Amino acid sequence: MNPSVVVxxxxxxxxxxxxxxxxxxxxxxxxxxxxxxxxxxxxxxVPGVGAFHACMTALRAASGPELIAQRLRSGRPVLGVCVGFQVLFDGSTEPTSIQPPPPGLGHFAGVVERLDAPVVPHMGWSHVTAGAGSRLLAGVGAERFYFVHSYAARRLLGGRSGGEPTVTTAEHGTTFVAAVEDGPLAGTQFHPEKSGDAGAQLVENWLRSL
Known part of the structure; x- marks a missing residue:
């Protein structure tokens, strides 16, 4: 039977x-x-577009943090995309009128920061450098993916699963984290649904892991 996915x-x-x-x-x-x-x-x-802190506020209103945490405790896969990936980190330096600014979910150690690049936002197709042994990027590690963002995690300081996360990077002015695989938790800064056949293959790879 085909796997079931809740968006x-x-x-x-x-x-x-x-x-x-x-x-x-x-x-x-x-x-x-x-x-x-x-x-x-x-x-x-877990999708996500717009501002980090507004996304976190909406996620909390829907009990998203508890749902994600409960799934991860039982080893059930979760995939976060774009801002839905960013919120998995400890927090963001993105300005906000929401006070106090809600922290991130803290499943990935690190902070989301504004890209240090001549042109921001980063909008368009970019190559990624797949982490060694990446299952998510299997067969598409040399492809381009579609990005739309002004903020990103410049580095991953660690995962919280107890294992060694697989980190995929990309560049726009500076190197940043484009995807992470850490046990049942995975995420991408780019949009698979806007990335054509490469994005579809990535999601198919994820489905095979369910």
């Missing part, structure tokens, strides 16, 4: 393209914020 619906952007891509590669997809559905699915996909 966490907490009001962060247009996720219809995410649903279509997952269906394209064979997943049984549900777009919902229902707690039990999110816990029971084979995989949980």
């Amino acid at each position: 966490l619906d907490y009001g962060s952007g247009n996720v219809r393209s995410v649903v279509r891509m997952l269906q394209r590669v064979g997943a049984r997809v549900t777009l919902t914020a229902d707690r039990q559905a999110a816990l029971d699915a084979d995989g949980l996909y």
